[in-house]
Amino acid sequence: MNSSQKFLDEIEGKNIDFLIGAGASSEYISTLSIGERGNEHSIEDLLTDYNSQENAQAFLKLLFFDSSVKRGLISTDNIPEEAKNTLESYKKLIENMLILSRHNGFERPKRTNVFTTNYDTFFEAAFDDIALDHPLAVFNDGSRGFFTREVSYENYYFNVTHSGSIDTFRRxxxxxxxxxxxGSLSWSKRELKDKEIITSSLENKLLMEITKESDSCCNTLGLGRETKINSKEDIQNYLKLIDKNSNLKQNLQEFESMYSKLLIVSPTKRKFQETVLQKQYYQLLREFENELQKANTVLICFGFSFKDEHILELLKRSISNPSLQIFVIPYSESDIEYINSVLKGYTEVTFLKSPKGELGNFSVLNKFLEGVYDIEIR
Incomplete structure (x- = not known):
């Protein structure tokens, strides 16, 4: 029996949760960072460093939107060619989740929870595609309704049974x-029956308007998909161009104003401009904390940097649950060192990688869930 099969035996029948970060979508959607791997500055680091400079804040959000946000509204009706491999990886992951949950006995819900920090809609697109082949499976993104789909943390507490056409059994x-x-690029705010609600739809007109404003600013600055920004010195050079162009300053301000209306948590120190998003955010974090405290819980992490301060704090507090097991598919050896350093003394983590030394690869995640080859457990 190989070690990945032992891993499957270890987690079978337990409460299985996944924590999925930006690395899962990175083959199609880049994550914005400046500098060399292992010593790079994340977008959150940069926004913090330039906290008091308005032009810098707007410029960095422009870079982030252009590289990591605007292409994230994915649907199966119009999937870009370069996004198909990533979508297939998501679909394979969900297939594996369904297989794992079917192995649960009657005493445990056949339910898998996916917590993701990603704004993109790869999971939703994968759900939509897979549902055709799995009529006896339920995919719940927290939305409810028909023409108006309201998103709420209250929409998760359901177990669904199938009874057949004549109610002769229930399973x-x-x-x-x-x-x-x-948050999500599919979310929008709406006034309905004297209250603000979040609705979900693949028609996000605000995103299209922001994209036009973003493209205009990028064209003026000479920024394109092939442009490389490798240091803070490069950022300073662009800021000098902005200082000399009053029209560009105004366009950037208009972009930033529109960008702030998206229902996504920007990579800053958690400053919210939308009250409705703030409420949803903290309720979902509470659900994540509740899951970590359940008996016999397994948390599988992929594509997550462990640099989100609130999520990291919840992971540290999970030390109170002695039965919690955390497994991580690391992106690099330096990630292993970093994760060990931030969680040292709080909770233990098991790292998994392929015998070929592959790290941060979506296929590694799916292959160890399938138990198809010998996985190195460290």
Whole structure:
């Protein structure tokens, strides 16, 4: 028996949760960082460093939107060619989740929870595609309704059973709950019956308007997909160009104003401009904390940097649950060192990688869930 099969035996029948970060979508959507790997500055680091400079804040958000946000509204009806491999990886992951949940006995819900910090809609697109082949499976993204789909943390507490056409039996069917901790590009704010609600739709007119404003600013600055920004000196050079162009300053301000209306948690120190998003954010974090405190819980992390301060704090507090097991597919050896350093003394983490030394690869995650080859457990 190989070690990945032992891993599957270890987690079978337990409460299985996934924490999925930006690395999962990085083949199609880049994550903005400046500098060399292992010593790079993240977008959150940069926004903190330039906290008091308005032009710098707007410029950095422009870079972030252009590289990491605007292409994230994915649907199966119009999937870009370069996004197909990533979508297939998500679909394979969900297939594996369904297989794992079907192995649960009658005493445990056949439910898998996915907590993600990603704004993109790869999971939703994958759900939509897979549902055609899995009629006896439920995919719940926290939205409810028909023409108006309201998103709420109250929409997760369901177990679904199938009874057949003449009610001769009842059996629980597998379900996957999707918790979008940092919001989504499919979310919009709407006034309905004297209250503000979040609705979900693949038609986000605000995103299209922001994209036009973003493209205009990028064209003026000479920024394109092939442009490389490797240091803070490069950023300073662009800021000098902005200082000399009053029209560009105004366009950047208009972009930033529109960008702030998106229902996503920007990579800053958690400053909210939308009250409705703030409420949703903290409720979903509470759900994540509750999951970490359940008996016999397994948390599988992929593509997550462990640099989100609130999520990291919840992981540290999970030390009170002696039965919690955390497994991580690391991106690099330096990630292993970093994760060990921030969680040292709080909770233990098991790292998994392929015998070929592959790290941070979506296929590694899916292969160890399938138990198909010998995985190195460290």
């Amino acid at each position: 629980e069917i597998p379900s996957v709950n999707l918790y979008k901790l940092h």
